[in-house]
Amino acid sequence: MAGMQRALRAAKRALQAGEVPVGAALWLPDGRWFVGRNRVRARRDPTAHAEMEAIRKAARALGNERLAGAVLFVSVEPCCMCAGAIALARIARLVYGAPEPKTGAVESRFALFASAQIHRPAITAGILEDEARALMRAFFEARR
Amino acid sequence: MAGMQRALRAAKRALQAGEVPVGAALWLPDGRWFVGRNRVRARRDPTAHAEMEAIRKAARALGNERLAGAVLFVSVEPCCMCAGAIALARIARLVYGAPEPKTGAVESRFALFASAQIHRPAITAGILEDEARALMRAFFEARR
Numbered sequence: 001m002a003g004m005q006r007a008l009r010a011a012k013r014a015l016q017a018g019e020v021p022v023g024a025a026l027w028l029p030d031g032r033w034f035v036g037r038n039r040v041r042a043r044r045d046p047t048a049h050a051e052m053e054a055i056r057k058a059a060r061a062l063g064n065e066r067l068a069g070a071v072l073f074v075s076v077e078p079c080c081m082c083a084g085a086i087a088l089a090r091i092a093r094l095v096y097g098a099p100e101p102k103t104g105a106v107e108s109r110f111a112l113f114a115s116a117q118i119h120r121p122a123i124t125a126g127i128l129e130d131e132a133r134a135l136m137r138a139f140f141e142a143r144r
Numbered sequence: 145m146a147g148m149q150r151a152l153r154a155a156k157r158a159l160q161a162g163e164v165p166v167g168a169a170l171w172l173p174d175g176r177w178f179v180g181r182n183r184v185r186a187r188r189d190p191t192a193h194a195e196m197e198a199i200r201k202a203a204r205a206l207g208n209e210r211l212a213g214a215v216l217f218v219s220v221e222p223c224c225m226c227a228g229a230i231a232l233a234r235i236a237r238l239v240y241g242a243p244e245p246k247t248g249a250v251e252s253r254f255a256l257f258a259s260a261q262i263h264r265p266a267i268t269a270g271i272l273e274d275e276a277r278a279l280m281r282a283f284f285e286a287r288r
Contacts, residue, residue, distance in 0.1 A: 045200055046209040046232040047191070056189055065190040080256055081228025084249070088190040088225060102261065105228070109261045112224055117246065117253045 003027055003073035004097060004128045010037040010050060011075040011135050017042060021135040022076045024050035026058045026091075029069040034058040050074060051082040055089050066090045075132040077104035077125070083112045087119040094121040097132030147171055147217035148241060148272045154181040154194060155219040155279050161186060165279040166220045168194035170202045170235075173213040178202040194218060195226040199233050210234045219276040221248035221269070227256045231263040238265040241276030 010023025036053025154167025
């Protein structure tokens with residue numbers, strides 16, 4: 001199963017749990033996968049974003065806070081916090097689906113990785129974007 | 145004990161543990177304090193910064209991912225990840241000691257809170273700056 005499909009499956013589980021539907025899947029060069037989903041409400045934790053969960057799981061499993069060669073798939077453009085964590089973890093490649101116009105820190109509101117002062121992953125955007133966007137729309141329309 | 149002194153005490157413990165010496169202390173309006181220190185190496189967790197630990201502890205104790213009225217004291221200027229978490233947690237006031245020229249996201253390398261798109265705490269910098277800087281210098285000189 002491709003990485004973005006894993007991330008979208010996690011995003012769907014977040015939606016079912018009443019969370020903003022964002023999912024992440026992290027691939028390590030040894031072949032292992034680590035999946036995370038947004039759990040901010042369930043955990044009462046403002047830092048419990050999908051990317052953070054996947055990064056923390058992978059670092060714990062690897063026994064190293066730097067994830068050399070890792071590829072992170074996220075259904076939606078990461079926020080400032082998650083983009084910062086991606087840099088700290090030395091993620092090699094970031095692949096995401098839909099841009100996040102209000103909080104996106106890669107291209108939409110901030111361009112954190114445009115700075116030479118921060119580790120910059122290779123970036124691919126727009127993968128399965130429609131599916132990611134449909135999940136976000138379903139969540140926000142249900143709340144109105 | 146004042147907030148920055150709590151943060152500096154936590155930073156000293158981080159130094160003793162061989163971590164980059166950054167400490168944080170979070171005050172909630174109900175009078176409770178939550179302390180965090182950098183534990184990146186011990187936990188093998190790139191997200192285990194002092195501010196993150198203090199914010200996560202406080203949100204768990206409060207049962208709310210938004211920390212209305214909270215004041216966060218940090219010995220060193222927060223990075224992108226932590227500044228993002230500060231915004232997500234709706235911290236009311238951020239007080240920090242020394243600027244961090246390489247990674248600081250408040251004034252030094254990025255000015256995240258200058259954006260109208262993100263929750264912006266009131267900010268006070270330079271409190272007990274010399275003490276915070278001395279800890280950082282001790283850590284990096286010992287590594288040479």
